[in-house]
Amino acid sequence: MKPIFMTYTKNDIINFCVLMVLGLVIIPAFIKTEYWYTSILIPWLCLALATIGQQIVMGYTGQLALGAAGFMAAGAFACFNLILRVPELGFFGSLIVSGLIAAAFGILFGLPSLKVRGIYLMVATLASQFFIVWMIDKFGWFKNYDSSGIITAQDIVILGVPFTTPLAMYLIIVFVVTILTLLAMNMARGSTGRNWMAVRDMDIAAESMGVSLLRTKVQAFAISAFYCGVAGALFAFTYLKSLEPVAFDIKLSFKILFMCILGGLGTINGAFIGAAFILLFPVLLNSVGNNVFHGAIDATIISSIEQVIFGLLMIVFMIYEPLGMAKLWETIKQKFKSKKSKK
Amino acid sequence: MAADRKFKIGKPILEVKNISLSFGGVKAITDTTFDVLEHEVRAIIGPNGAGKSSMLNCINGIYKPQKGTVYFKGKTLSKITPNIMAQMGLSRTFQNLALFKRMSVLDNILVGRKLHTKTNFLEVALQLPKVKKEEKINRDRSEEIIEFLEIEDIKNTPVGKLPYGLQKKVELGRALATDASVLLLDEPMAGMNIEEKRDMCRFILKVNDEIGTTMVLIEHDMGVVMDISDRVVVLDYGKVIGDGTPDEVRSNKKVIDAYLGVEH
Numbered sequence: 001m002k003p004i005f006m007t008y009t010k011n012d013i014i015n016f017c018v019l020m021v022l023g024l025v026i027i028p029a030f031i032k033t034e035y036w037y038t039s040i041l042i043p044w045l046c047l048a049l050a051t052i053g054q055q056i057v058m059g060y061t062g063q064l065a066l067g068a069a070g071f072m073a074a075g076a077f078a079c080f081n082l083i084l085r086v087p088e089l090g091f092f093g094s095l096i097v098s099g100l101i102a103a104a105f106g107i108l109f110g111l112p113s114l115k116v117r118g119i120y121l122m123v124a125t126l127a128s129q130f131f132i133v134w135m136i137d138k139f140g141w142f143k144n145y146d147s148s149g150i151i152t153a154q155d156i157v158i159l160g161v162p163f164t165t166p167l168a169m170y171l172i173i174v175f176v177v178t179i180l181t182l183l184a185m186n187m188a189r190g191s192t193g194r195n196w197m198a199v200r201d202m203d204i205a206a207e208s209m210g211v212s213l214l215r216t217k218v219q220a221f222a223i224s225a226f227y228c229g230v231a232g233a234l235f236a237f238t239y240l241k242s243l244e245p246v247a248f249d250i251k252l253s254f255k256i257l258f259m260c261i262l263g264g265l266g267t268i269n270g271a272f273i274g275a276a277f278i279l280l281f282p283v284l285l286n287s288v289g290n291n292v293f294h295g296a297i298d299a300t301i302i303s304s305i306e307q308v309i310f311g312l313l314m315i316v317f318m319i320y321e322p323l324g325m326a327k328l329w330e331t332i333k334q335k336f337k338s339k340k341s342k343k
Numbered sequence: 344m345a346a347d348r349k350f351k352i353g354k355p356i357l358e359v360k361n362i363s364l365s366f367g368g369v370k371a372i373t374d375t376t377f378d379v380l381e382h383e384v385r386a387i388i389g390p391n392g393a394g395k396s397s398m399l400n401c402i403n404g405i406y407k408p409q410k411g412t413v414y415f416k417g418k419t420l421s422k423i424t425p426n427i428m429a430q431m432g433l434s435r436t437f438q439n440l441a442l443f444k445r446m447s448v449l450d451n452i453l454v455g456r457k458l459h460t461k462t463n464f465l466e467v468a469l470q471l472p473k474v475k476k477e478e479k480i481n482r483d484r485s486e487e488i489i490e491f492l493e494i495e496d497i498k499n500t501p502v503g504k505l506p507y508g509l510q511k512k513v514e515l516g517r518a519l520a521t522d523a524s525v526l527l528l529d530e531p532m533a534g535m536n537i538e539e540k541r542d543m544c545r546f547i548l549k550v551n552d553e554i555g556t557t558m559v560l561i562e563h564d565m566g567v568v569m570d571i572s573d574r575v576v577v578l579d580y581g582k583v584i585g586d587g588t589p590d591e592v593r594s595n596k597k598v599i600d601a602y603l604g605v606e607h
């Protein structure tokens with residue numbers, strides 16, 4: 001199928017329009033409860049954005065990195081300090097600059113990828129996770145010398161208009177995530193993405209074709225960290241509404257890693273599917289526990305069951321569908337189509 | 344054959360001088376010298392373990408020889424990396440296939456166009472007009488190569504799913520896409536049946552004939568080597584034991600001994 005606009009085919013554009021109508025018209029019109037925005041839609045989109053970052057470095061470039069939450073912390077605290085100290089930048093300006101600051105960390109912590117690979121790289125990238133969080137904790141300046149340890153995030157104000165209701169914040173996130181997703185798709189489908197995948201699939205051949213391993217890997221780490229940084233800032237300002245380094249611990253990094261793998265390595269839509277699954281699954285399990293068993297099962301047991309099922313799913317996916325839910329979805333669609341055409 | 348060639352065989356374009364390479368105590372190549380002339384088809388032959396692939400890896404910069412120099416296009420190269428060699432116009436294929444397995448045939452060949460892609464990631468992300476223009480040029484050239492190699496019907500298939508013979512073709516296609524002036528082909532016909540081999544020979548000669556690409560190839564099938572190459576260099580135990588036209592090499596006593604074994 002030929003692309004019509006940018007790198008998008010007719011089907012892509014139809015999908016895009018459907019999603020936009022759904023996200024911007026149907027959801028705001030029909031969902032009135034705050035719970036849906038503050039506990040599901042907002043964190044989902046933020047984490048999906050961070051997962052796109054993880055996809056770029058892990059799914060596309062094949063570098064096993066585990067430090068997404070560290071970059072998110074960098075982005076979140078950068079955004080806090082920028083709004084505090086350089087108010088002229090405005091919210092979106094601060095968001096972009098904090099992404100760039102996270103990208104600088106991404107370059108720094110991506111450098112080990114030139115020497116080590118696989119599980120060893122994963123250990124090396126853990127440094128970003130611990131170093132960034134430690135740095136923020138250690139130096140009071142980052143937290144504006146707040147002694148309580150938890151800082152309240154500033155209200156989002158764009159051109160003098162405050163965006164503080166859940167719906168308004170949701171709309172801001174939809175705007176940012178849409179743009180960044182489209183840019184990520186353009187890169188993934190263009191020459192940039194081909195270089196990433198070439199490095200992933202066979203680095204020595206890629207180098208023989210003139211793809212610079214140094215530039216490609218560092219670029220992937222930088223772009224990945226940019227996405228994580230922006231996601232982290234949004235996550236802190238719209239979901240947590242506070243800033244504390246503890247929120248960006250290694251658990252969050254693992255969560256993003258799982259979203260990436262379960263969603264489907266090397267796919268952009270997999271980031272959204274994976275994030276939705278991992279975020280919604282506990283909610284689903286909880287409501288099943290409450291509504292079916294009427295609280296007969298203890299909440300702690302439910303959360304343990306959740307861990308067990310996650311672990312099982314990871315193993316099952318690794319064995320039977322290493323390309324994750326996005327691929328599963330494709331296969332189902334294909335089967336449906338071929339059945340249709342047979343009739 | 345030589346008389347009616349569009350691209351006459353010219354001066355040396357690639358020379359290796361006194362190359363020695365060892366892995367720990369194992370000597371892979373010892374003091375090897377030979378040259379490759381512009382526009383010729385040059386074969387490297389030799390028994391298993393003679394150091395042929397190691398030789399290509401030295402030229403291409405994957406291995407760093409302990410001694411010796413590589414001259415390419417009149418320059419002595421002090422630091423060789425695969426990337427530098429690619430930029431200077433030398434491309435290659437690999438013995439054990441080094442394709443991008445999860446990418447389609449077309450995408451594999453498009454990676455070969457990397458050096459003809461000047462736009463950066465920001466321009467690609469924003470899909471500026473010049474990115475589209477460049478992408479179209481690269482795609483057109485890739486389609487041309489796909490048509491030339493007669494693999495149009497599989498161009499959207501992930502390479503990992505293709506049979507071996509076709510993968511070899513794709514790898515040649517990717518090397519061709521670089522528009523390099525010298526191609527190193529490491530056993531381009533290994534594991535192919537007679538028909539596939541004939542096709543491959545046809546492609547190699549056609550490229551050499553029409554674009555004038557210099558070919559350096561390693562091959563085991565003697566019939567093929569004698570048919571398509573202008574000159575042959577024979578390696579055995581990491582040393583050159585014969586160098587010359589196919590006829591000269593065929594009658595060389597040392598070469599016959601190396602291949603048939605000799606009574607001591």
